[in-house]
Amino acid sequence: MEKLTGDPSPFPGVQQYIRASQGQWRLSGQSRVRIADNASSDGNKVLYDTIFIVLSEYAGSLTQSERLMPVVYGEGETPDSGDIVIDLNSSGQSRGMDSLEGYVIDIGSYARITAPSERAVMYGLRTLLQILEAEGFVPCGTITDYPAVAERSLHIDIGRKFYTEEWIMDRVREMSRLRLNTLQLHFSENEGFRLMSESHPEVMSDQALTKTEMKAIILAAQRYHVDIIPSLDSPGHLAQALLTHPDWLLKDSAGNAARGALDITSPAARRFVLDLMDEYAELFAGSRYFHIGGDEFIDFAEFDKYPQLAEYARNVLNISGGTGVDAYIDYLNGVAEHLESMGWIVRAWNDGLYRGDQTQRVAPKPSIQITYWTKWHPMMAPLDAIVAKGHQVINFNDGYLYYVLGEHAGYTYPTAEKIRASWHPGLFSARTGEAKQEYTGDYPREFIGCTFSIWSDKPETQSEAEVAQGIRGPLGAMAELAWLGKQKPHGDAEVSERS
Incomplete structure (x- = not known):
């Protein structure tokens, strides 16, 4: 060679x-x-x-x-x-x-x-x-x-920060040139809800994409062979959506509302979320996957602060010895079943599932694909435990692939150099001091792909142009490694001569 x-x-x-x-x-x-x-x-x-x-x-x-x-x-x-x-x-x-x-x-x-x-x-x-x-x-x-992995994607938090239609279309074109094939649009967050809703217009922020604009983005993505995944997070991260519905916020035993957390014991609150899911399932009808969130609902170590969840599990769901976590998992399963009945493949975050400090009597549906982003807490389930339960997984490694505006929550902006030097598609997030969580060699069928994420935590810290420039290097590095495979940076493709 x-x-x-x-x-x-x-x-x-x-x-x-x-x-x-x-x-x-x-x-x-x-x-x-x-x-x-x-x-x-x-x-x-x-x-x-x-x-x-x-x-x-x-x-x-x-x-x-x-x-x-x-x-x-x-x-x-x-x-x-x-x-x-x-x-x-x-x-x-x-x-x-x-x-x-x-x-x-x-x-x-x-x-x-x-x-x-x-x-x-x-x-x-x-x-x-x-x-x-x-x-x-x-x-x-x-x-x-x-490609080395089937799905190579970009996630954009368009809930916390308003991004224009043209800016998102530019990302679609950039993705296509990088052979990235999937775009996840996360349009609801505690700090903003930025996609028009006709079923519940009260949820929207002042600046929000219209459905006409989103349809244009969807059409552009189809032309450039980029699949779109809608992401509507619940039962947490709903502060903006619930601004006018304070009665649907989950409250602790002292009567304090948990920020952005849905009272999943309320039939009206659950129906509210399903109304939104139905509306956006119609808008994104050409897509295959729907991300329902599930992360950071409450502090997952403090279910005891919300005794009504355990009561709901035992008295309404009829789960013998049921706990708050059972009510939470039942909620996720219910949303998943609702979407699956319409033909969707459902995804959720990993951090609240199969934790080591909880006994679950209700198991998440194995059909739910898990976007594994972190193991910062020692009680979070390791990757192999989730795969052993029958789930497929997507690598959202927050240590390498999270571009968090303002470098909020202890994150630093990723670089192409760091990604090329230390990351590969099968390297998942792991807790400092613990063994690596990674797939090497032939990837198992449960491993679907990997994703670079833009999180707009501090939206004012960068303009659209600065975000586009900031992600260019690390996104390109991730895209090439996801296409070529483990540790094969630019220029190292197999090349030989023949006579």
Whole structure:
């Protein structure tokens, strides 16, 4: 193996580039994009739009004018020198890959991209044109590329801070270029609720995205092959939503309301949350996943301060010996079942589940996927305990992948250098002084992917532009490692020469 002089790899890098001993592919004034004639591409408007998006990104930098390369259907008997052939079919998966996002680029007198999905076509075409833009040519050979983990995502807290429609769309475009495929939009927090509600307009902050704006974001994400996950946190983090409903706040035995905590013993309060879930399930109808929160409901070591929760578990839920934690888990299961009945896959945070200082008589539904963000408390369940209960997990490692505005709560801004030096996709959060929680080698099926998170705790400390600039390096580092796998920073993709 040898690393190519000048390193023609794009960013993110590629898994393998086997280079011929000679030959280069270049565009000519007559170059065309030819779509191979097969059932997958016939009349496929999504494919045409995908090609158009990528060609538009490189218009002017690869040609003498802003004119896009012409796109034609059918490759003819032999494509012309300088052409690009797009072959959308499942055969890409049979060339050493098991991913709908993988692609192969065979580079000779013309370049042929074989891919099993429109998303993979987008990734492959960008890879080819990135190398061409950087070098002026592409060395002949074969590029084989595929992701190390299935889900590579960005989470944005748009509840505490108002972000404009255009700013979020810019993140979608940036994500697509980084081969990130999922965007989680967290629109409700103690400090703000920033997505229009028609069922309960009283919950909204003064600045909030309209449904028209959110629909435009959803459409843009679809065009750029980015999946969106709505995130509506409950039964905690509801201070803004409950400003006009103080009777629905959970109160301790002294009558003090717990900040942002829903009284889950109240049928009206539970119905309120389900109303919101129903409304946003309709708005995000094209999505697969719904994040229901579940974190930081109360201090999970202090359920005894709220004796009505245990009474509810025993007297209403009929759980023998039931406790407050059983009432809490029953609530999460109820919300999950409600959404699952509509076809959603439900996600929740890890910090309140299977704790070592609690006896649970009610278990979380194994179908709930767990976004594992922290183990700062010694009683929080370790990763393997959650997986042993049948849950799939997503890595939200707060030690490396949390960009918290104002560096609030002891966090410092992550850097690309730190992520590349010490993190890999299978490295989860662990308590200081305890053993690492990590997957190495082949990842288990329970491990879905990893996420970089923007948390807007101190919204005034950075402008939209400063947030975008601040995340650029660490987000790119996380994206490349999530694509390539453990400890393979930019430029270290497998490259060899063949005669």
